Amino acid sequence: MRQLPGETDPAPPLHGLALWTLIGGLMLGVYLVGLDMTLLATVTPTLTDYFRTVSDVSWYETAYVLMVCVFIPVAGKAYSVFPNKYVYLVSMVIFQIGSLICALARSSGVFILGRTINGLGSTGLLSGALLIIHTTCLRSIRPVVTSSAMALISVGATTGPQIAGALTDHAGWRWCFWIFLPIGGATMLATLFIRIPEQTKKLPFAKATVDIPRLLDPVGFAVFAGAIVMLILAITWGGSESAWSSAIVIGLLCGSFGAAVAFACWIFRRGDAALVPASCLRHRSVSFGGGVMLLQGGCTQMISYYLPFWFQVVRGDTPTQSAVHILPSLLSNILALITFGALVRKFSYIPPWGIAGSMLCTIGSGLLSTINPKTSMARLVGYQIVTNIGRGMAFQVPVIAAQEEIPSKDSASALAVVNLLMSLGSSVGISSGQTIFRNSLPPLLREYAPGVDPGSIVNAGATEIRDLVEPSQLDGLVVAYSEALVRMFYFPVACGVIAFFLSFGLGWSPVKKNETEKI
Numbered sequence: 001m002r003q004l005p006g007e008t009d010p011a012p013p014l015h016g017l018a019l020w021t022l023i024g025g026l027m028l029g030v031y032l033v034g035l036d037m038t039l040l041a042t043v044t045p046t047l048t049d050y051f052r053t054v055s056d057v058s059w060y061e062t063a064y065v066l067m068v069c070v071f072i073p074v075a076g077k078a079y080s081v082f083p084n085k086y087v088y089l090v091s092m093v094i095f096q097i098g099s100l101i102c103a104l105a106r107s108s109g110v111f112i113l114g115r116t117i118n119g120l121g122s123t124g125l126l127s128g129a130l131l132i133i134h135t136t137c138l139r140s141i142r143p144v145v146t147s148s149a150m151a152l153i154s155v156g157a158t159t160g161p162q163i164a165g166a167l168t169d170h171a172g173w174r175w176c177f178w179i180f181l182p183i184g185g186a187t188m189l190a191t192l193f194i195r196i197p198e199q200t201k202k203l204p205f206a207k208a209t210v211d212i213p214r215l216l217d218p219v220g221f222a223v224f225a226g227a228i229v230m231l232i233l234a235i236t237w238g239g240s241e242s243a244w245s246s247a248i249v250i251g252l253l254c255g256s257f258g259a260a261v262a263f264a265c266w267i268f269r270r271g272d273a274a275l276v277p278a279s280c281l282r283h284r285s286v287s288f289g290g291g292v293m294l295l296q297g298g299c300t301q302m303i304s305y306y307l308p309f310w311f312q313v314v315r316g317d318t319p320t321q322s323a324v325h326i327l328p329s330l331l332s333n334i335l336a337l338i339t340f341g342a343l344v345r346k347f348s349y350i351p352p353w354g355i356a357g358s359m360l361c362t363i364g365s366g367l368l369s370t371i372n373p374k375t376s377m378a379r380l381v382g383y384q385i386v387t388n389i390g391r392g393m394a395f396q397v398p399v400i401a402a403q404e405e406i407p408s409k410d411s412a413s414a415l416a417v418v419n420l421l422m423s424l425g426s427s428v429g430i431s432s433g434q435t436i437f438r439n440s441l442p443p444l445l446r447e448y449a450p451g452v453d454p455g456s457i458v459n460a461g462a463t464e465i466r467d468l469v470e471p472s473q474l475d476g477l478v479v480a481y482s483e484a485l486v487r488m489f490y491f492p493v494a495c496g497v498i499a500f501f502l503s504f505g506l507g508w509s510p511v512k513k514n515e516t517e518k519i
Helices: 016-051 057-081 084-104 108-122 125-136 142-170 180-192 205-210 218-237 247-273 284-299 301-314 319-325 327-347 351-368 377-395 397-405 408-448 454-458 471-487 490-503
Strands: none
Touching (some): 016 057, 016 108, 016 125, 016 180, 057 084, 057 218, 084 108, 084 125, 125 142, 142 301, 142 377, 142 397, 218 247, 218 408, 284 301, 284 377, 284 397, 284 490, 301 377, 301 471, 301 490, 327 351, 327 377, 327 397, 351 377, 351 397, 377 397, 377 490, 397 408, 408 471, 408 490
């Protein structure tokens, strides 16, 4: 490709101390993203007491998710236009500002503002880390480094509630956001003084800045943002604020679908100049891999999100005990992630990992849908291991496929699309789980514990539910709550089946094993 005057040439991969210092910093940044996914759930009850309002609770998470899903494609476009280092550092600075505002907030509105800025900053962190790993690491180590980064998302998401609980109890809820500052600062320090290679030749900063309106596709962004906002509001309000059959929810879903069709037409018209380049979507690792990530990286996350509720209510665990009991999920997920990264190049083909992983996740989710208060701990551990080995195998298939198969000019946008679908899938999965639970629990309580008020149980925290009923009603409550929770696990079973078939559509070209290619 001919180099234009002033363009930046892609630099060779890094080696030695510079490489591992940079990777260590990026890993901390990825851990922050995972931590921020689940930390708020533990802090929210304390926030309602401090701010003296419960009406804003849904916005604490919705504001963050909206910004993530709306601006991820913009972050991907920014990485394709501006130097990787500066986009990543700006993203971290924005994330840190949001954390600082949350830590200092004296009102619910200011806290929501902080969460909004948090979400905006996080859009460039995970996609940026994966892209920088792609440009800095040799092919021989790239999959295992990427797998380790993906594993840290699970570590952060799993440890978030425990860290938040300990800090809230012993230091105050503000420390749940203060801790982001030193970790983010260490990431920035590790990134600032190291040369970060580029995936493509890039124009000088001044020229790229002048062309921002054209490069970032404002019309496409507006249409895309409308589709995402309406979809997120529909799945957030559906089944909680409003019935799924209400005019508000149906209108939002129809509006989102219409805007999505308009965005697809805009991509067809604009081609590679669109917010999401048309050439990027033609790659199987994006079209099929994105579907796998939506289902396996996103929707199946509801298992790790809701399983602690089962342990705390059905088995009577404390939050600490439930954290211990879901350790098999965390450890097996990490083991599968790293094993995949270490072996994928040896076995040459990527799709079999997605196929086998989706099959195992489907089987494990199906087994989890059979648990009840009498299920032994040995079975609970075994079911978790099967489910999360499968999820760990399939979870990163789209990312590795994008790194291996997509040309450098589309890599930033491709990773952004995959990241978007993971975030969107997580929101859909958790919201769907909540809807299934809320619709299932009242009739089950009327059957097994007729003297219990369903409203008080649905809105209560997991650790206090057992104290809300008379001892004579406790057994019936436990049975009803258990059955309502495990009904949610039919959803990831369906997601796993669809992901199984989608995995066959991934590219079947053998992955390269040499270091001679250009990144």
